[in-house]
Amino acid sequence: MYQKDKLDQVKEVVEAFDAKTTASLEKRPERQETFYTGSGDEINRLYTPADVENLDYNTELGLPGQFPYTRGVQPTMYRGRLWTMRMYAGFATAEESNKRYKYLVEQGSGGLSCAFDLPTQIGYDSDHALSEGEVGKVGVAIDSLADMEILFDGIPLDKVSTSMTINAPASVLLAMYIAVAEKQGVSADKLRGTIQNDILKEYIARGTYIFPTEPSMRLITDIFEYCSKDVPQWNTISISGYHIREAGSTAAQEVGFTIADGIAYVEAAIKAGLDVDTFAPRLSFFFNAHNDLLEEVAKYRAARRLWAKIMRDRFGAKNPKSMALKFHTQTGGSTLTAQQPENNIVRVAIQTLAAVMGGTQSLHTNSKDEALALPTEDSVRVALRTQQVVAYESGVTNTVDPLAGSYVIEAKTTEIEEKAMEYIAKIDDLGGAPKAIDQGYIQQEIMDASYEYQKEVESNKRIVVGMNKFQIEEEAPKDLLRVDPIVGQMQKDKLVKLRAERDSAKVDSTLAALKAGCEGTDNVMPLILEAVRAYATLGEVCDVMRGVFGEYQQSVKL
Amino acid sequence: MDRPIRVLVAKPGLDGHDRGAKVIARALRDAGMEVIYTGLRQTPEQIVSAAIQEDVDVVACSILSGAHATLLPKVKELLKAEGADDILFVAGGVIPDSDIPHLKENGIAEVFTPGTKTEVTIAYIKENIKK
Numbered sequence: 001m002y003q004k005d006k007l008d009q010v011k012e013v014v015e016a017f018d019a020k021t022t023a024s025l026e027k028r029p030e031r032q033e034t035f036y037t038g039s040g041d042e043i044n045r046l047y048t049p050a051d052v053e054n055l056d057y058n059t060e061l062g063l064p065g066q067f068p069y070t071r072g073v074q075p076t077m078y079r080g081r082l083w084t085m086r087m088y089a090g091f092a093t094a095e096e097s098n099k100r101y102k103y104l105v106e107q108g109s110g111g112l113s114c115a116f117d118l119p120t121q122i123g124y125d126s127d128h129a130l131s132e133g134e135v136g137k138v139g140v141a142i143d144s145l146a147d148m149e150i151l152f153d154g155i156p157l158d159k160v161s162t163s164m165t166i167n168a169p170a171s172v173l174l175a176m177y178i179a180v181a182e183k184q185g186v187s188a189d190k191l192r193g194t195i196q197n198d199i200l201k202e203y204i205a206r207g208t209y210i211f212p213t214e215p216s217m218r219l220i221t222d223i224f225e226y227c228s229k230d231v232p233q234w235n236t237i238s239i240s241g242y243h244i245r246e247a248g249s250t251a252a253q254e255v256g257f258t259i260a261d262g263i264a265y266v267e268a269a270i271k272a273g274l275d276v277d278t279f280a281p282r283l284s285f286f287f288n289a290h291n292d293l294l295e296e297v298a299k300y301r302a303a304r305r306l307w308a309k310i311m312r313d314r315f316g317a318k319n320p321k322s323m324a325l326k327f328h329t330q331t332g333g334s335t336l337t338a339q340q341p342e343n344n345i346v347r348v349a350i351q352t353l354a355a356v357m358g359g360t361q362s363l364h365t366n367s368k369d370e371a372l373a374l375p376t377e378d379s380v381r382v383a384l385r386t387q388q389v390v391a392y393e394s395g396v397t398n399t400v401d402p403l404a405g406s407y408v409i410e411a412k413t414t415e416i417e418e419k420a421m422e423y424i425a426k427i428d429d430l431g432g433a434p435k436a437i438d439q440g441y442i443q444q445e446i447m448d449a450s451y452e453y454q455k456e457v458e459s460n461k462r463i464v465v466g467m468n469k470f471q472i473e474e475e476a477p478k479d480l481l482r483v484d485p486i487v488g489q490m491q492k493d494k495l496v497k498l499r500a501e502r503d504s505a506k507v508d509s510t511l512a513a514l515k516a517g518c519e520g521t522d523n524v525m526p527l528i529l530e531a532v533r534a535y536a537t538l539g540e541v542c543d544v545m546r547g548v549f550g551e552y553q554q555s556v557k558l
Numbered sequence: 559m560d561r562p563i564r565v566l567v568a569k570p571g572l573d574g575h576d577r578g579a580k581v582i583a584r585a586l587r588d589a590g591m592e593v594i595y596t597g598l599r600q601t602p603e604q605i606v607s608a609a610i611q612e613d614v615d616v617v618a619c620s621i622l623s624g625a626h627a628t629l630l631p632k633v634k635e636l637l638k639a640e641g642a643d644d645i646l647f648v649a650g651g652v653i654p655d656s657d658i659p660h661l662k663e664n665g666i667a668e669v670f671t672p673g674t675k676t677e678v679t680i681a682y683i684k685e686n687i688k689k
Contacts, residue, residue: 094661098644117625118571118572118573118574121572122572122599124572129601130571130572130599130601130661131572132625132628132629133571133625133627133629134571134572134573134623134624134625137623137624137625138623138624202574206574207573207576207598208572208574246577247576247577248577248581269651337672337673338671338673339673371652371671371672372652372654373624373652373654375625390647408650435569447580447584450577450581451580451581451585453582454581454585458675458676458677467673476654476655476656477654477655480654480656483624485627485628552599554597556595556596556597558580558583558587558593558595
């Protein structure tokens with residue numbers, strides 16, 4: 001990027017500077033012998049043009065909206081349109097969550113993001129024995145289309161975009177969404193939104209798997225194929241590094257493992273006979289935002305560049321949209337402290353800046369009380385306002401990719417890209433992400449990193465304000481949101497009523513058709529849609545699939 | 559004591575957040591204890607049967623889903639029913655302070671909330687197991 005003689009000059013003065021500074025360290029030592037990023041990678045005292053001398057602007061950075069998309073996926077970025085402020089919400093019953101959604105839309109949240117309770121995420125009805133104590137706790141309980149109709153009551157589905165954090169039973173919830181839209185008179189081709197649908201990271205880090213790897217990958221490719229024809233504006237998967245990072249990975253592992261998962265989905269779809277450019281434009285990603293601002297910004301840029309190269313060079317994609325990595329971000333839940341929870345507002349603000357300067361397409365900001373319980377309406381509002389302050393007051397939205405060209409940002413972008421490529425090469429050697437997961441490799445790497453982090457916090461090598469330094473005596477926090485245990489009973493009562501009122505012959509015949517479909521090779525999406533239209537419950541649909549596909553067995557290693 | 563302290567680290571319910579469980583399992587192991595980790599999605603019945611089969615001194619449940627008030631007392635109840643009430647029963651996770659008295663009334667010896675150092679948990683176990 002620089003003329004050789006100028007660069008030599010730089011190197012000369014930097015060398016002199018280093019010598020002089022090192023000599024003065026005895027008298028004036030730095031605060032630490034070595035400095036590290038949030039992920040524990042070493043970071044130098046000073047970055048100069050010498051650190052980016054091999055960076056070719058045209059091939060490695062380019063222009064926003066152009067390959068390799070390092071500088072962002074749109075030419076004008078936030079000058080054109082701000083990111084979607086998308087607050088993840090849902091708890092208790094569909095009625096309660098519907099109220100929260102309407103509140104969020106009124107407060108300027110641009111898209112919905114549905115949190116489902118654990119029984120829903122694992123395909124059990126609320127009256128299943130394993131659902132005991134879990135109904136409505138971490139999200140809304142959905143047992144059938146009837147609940148979904150209430151959840152989106154009064155919310156026009158042709159106007160909002162909806163993100164659903166649903167994985168193993170993603171096909172069923174998507175089918176319910178399509179069916180609700182039909183009842184509103186909205187055809188499937190008008191629907192915009194995302195299903196998470198990323199089973200590999202469930203095996204790695206999040207834990208809401210149902211079926212074994214192979215049938216799970218088939219369900220995912222069935223969704224890709226179905227949506228490419230019938231729901232063309234839908235993002236069919238959100239390949240998630242978020243939970244990998246929350247489980248304790250480093251930033252480079254977040255990129256490496258997530259993109260390795262992405263490669264596995266693309267390979268599975270190609271193997272199923274799909275053309276890469278028909279489904280790849282609808283792939284989207286989901287990353288975390290932690291506190292180390294510089295490292296995080298570099299991480300997003302590295303992920304975009306790496307994905308673009310892989311799609312072009314490894315998979316031969318031709319459509320630029322197949323190469324552009326779009327992503328949602330959520331601020332880092334694991335960075336929040338239960339101690340002095342107000343400090344979390346500041347952490348979330350820093351993380352918001354990181355996500356925005358990293359070029360995110362949408363963002364969820366965590367609320368200050370999330371290390372304690374589900375957030376209250378007031379704390380959710382502050383979290384949303386944090387995004388609005390960054391959007392309208394900070395100025396970082398006025399120019400595209402504002403940290404580009406910073407020596408440290410570019411050096412770290414390259415470093416994270418290279419480290420991520422090493423992880424991907426290792427996973428390729430093991431036979432791809434599904435095999436690397438079955439062998440426990442990815443889980444083990446994450447566990448090692450998370451244990452290292454814990455030891456650093458406990459030895460005060462790493463400072464967490466309010467937790468291991470600057471502590472105060474605190475009273476127990478008040479006003480936490482509680483989910484009334486009555487929710488479990490309410491859902492059970494609804495199920496009794498539903499089972500009495502629906503056309504049970506229709507339920508039986510659609511479920512039988514689904515079973516035959518699962519045993520064969522045809523796309524199961526239309527069959528699932530028929531079953532949910534007949535008000536078959538989520539648990540019934542998933543039980544049919546469990547019967548044919550079996551269940552995933554977790555390999556437990558320490 | 560003749561043998562090392564044996565601990566069952568368990569994940570009751572449907573919660574998939576196992577970072578804390580794995581970290582505590584490793585820390586207890588590094589502190590010289592023998593640790594058995596159940597993996598995810600254990601029913602109270604499964605946890606108690608594993609505890610008895612493995613002849614553990616401690617059961618440590620990790621739960622972040624909010625189902626603690628239902629599931630933890632049930633584990634304790636079953637331990638009692640099986641005559642294994644001498645096993646020290648502790649829990650950790652996202653559990654509001656205001657829920658802790660209820661849990662203690664129901665036989666959960668101690669609850670470790672976010673930010674607790676692993677050495678605190680280790681010390682507690684060493685001091686409180688039935689010798």
